[in-house]
Amino acid sequence: MNTIKILYFARLREAFACAEENVTLPAEVHNVAALIGWLAARGGVWTDELGGKRVFRVAINQDMARFDAPIPPGAEVAIFPPVTGG
């Protein structure tokens, strides 16, 4: 069982009314794409934000990650809108 920490930032943090949660992933949720699908299946704002209509980015252990990246055990995963600093 892989228990990970998920962080949400900016618009996503507000939409989900959640900055951080710990979740235990089902065995089949092994990469970013699967994780996003699993979260989007929660329905409501989760589907709205992560279901494919809006753009977002994912980081694993504080590095930008592609959708096919595997999720290591105990990872810190962050999901956020495209960045707008500078």
Add this chain to the structure above:
Amino acid sequence: MNTIKILYFARLREAFACAEENVTLPAEVHNVAALIGWLAARGGVWTDELGGKRVFRVAINQDMARFDAPIPPGAEVAIFPPVTGG
């Protein structure tokens, strides 16, 4: 008769031991190329520097000028090495 002022800078000022001179041009010395040929005909360092072996630039009335540029009456002409500021 066109009497002009000629200024020399940097390496040329030193080679000619002259920073500035007033000259009255013969009628046939009407553009930059003719002026340079006329000065190079002085021989010695004038030929060395302006005779074609070394690179230099010309300005007329404080604007960079091409070799086919005419020399206006009473012009301030400057002859100098390629610039090296900044």
Add this chain to the structure above:
Amino acid sequence: MQAVIRVQQRDFSLAEEYDCLAGRTDIGAIVAFVGRVRDLAPGEALELEHYPGMTEKALAGIAEAAQQRWPLQAVTVIHRVGKLGPAEQIVLVLTASTHRAAAYEANAFIMDYLKTEAPFWKREHTAQGAQWVDARESDETAKLRWEKQ
């Protein structure tokens, strides 16, 4: 060469950071970029959220990539977070090299990657309420020019 990376609420001083390079005879060219809050009216504010930990890591990674690509004698990146008023400073990037091309290019490279890869998010607080700033397509395009070369 170690880059200076700072993420902070408080303001920074271009003069202070520049003065750190005083007296160095190996540096011929210094480029400084300052990004500031623009187009806000008095009383309005820009708020910068970030991802603590990843922010510093991302900026250090970008500075490192610049140092591998150009011969740099110094790199400083300072980015502010929190609420900022009109005309306040947001970000400073300082690059120093022997020749100017490296200092210019490395500086623009760092800003282009910072704009697209460092986890900061802007929100504007105006009379109409708070609104997240959208990412700009032109920033993505600016970054891509460095990947083509």
Add this chain to the structure above:
Amino acid sequence: MQAVIRVQQRDFSLAEEYDCLAGRTDIGAIVAFVGRVRDLAPGEALELEHYPGMTEKALAGIAEAAQQRWPLQAVTVIHRVGKLGPAEQIVLVLTASTHRAAAYEANAFIMDYLKTEAPFWKREHTAQGAQWVDARESDETAKLRWEKQ
């Protein structure tokens, strides 16, 4: 918009010139370039000769060309003349715009033209005597990229 152009013997202060832009809410990006004396040993010096009158005219013309090409809120060009020691400042170019691309490009444009068209000449005074610095082919190449676009 009027550019600030100065040719002077005395040193300049990046901080002072930058502070002239404080509080301006129309400026989003400021780029500063400082060129300095490098690779000289203590006791050695760089001497900068110039063509008074044409220098100011050339710099003003280059700044004007930059302003016609990019939307700039401020341009400052300061160039020193006379004898300068190791690590001393030679030239400052400050450009301010709404977005960073204009500020970066205008700044590099001004430096590229200054290097090839403004009548300054460098002479190095070292233990081996005084020697005029040769023009660099790479400076001419750098200028030409702006003419191709």
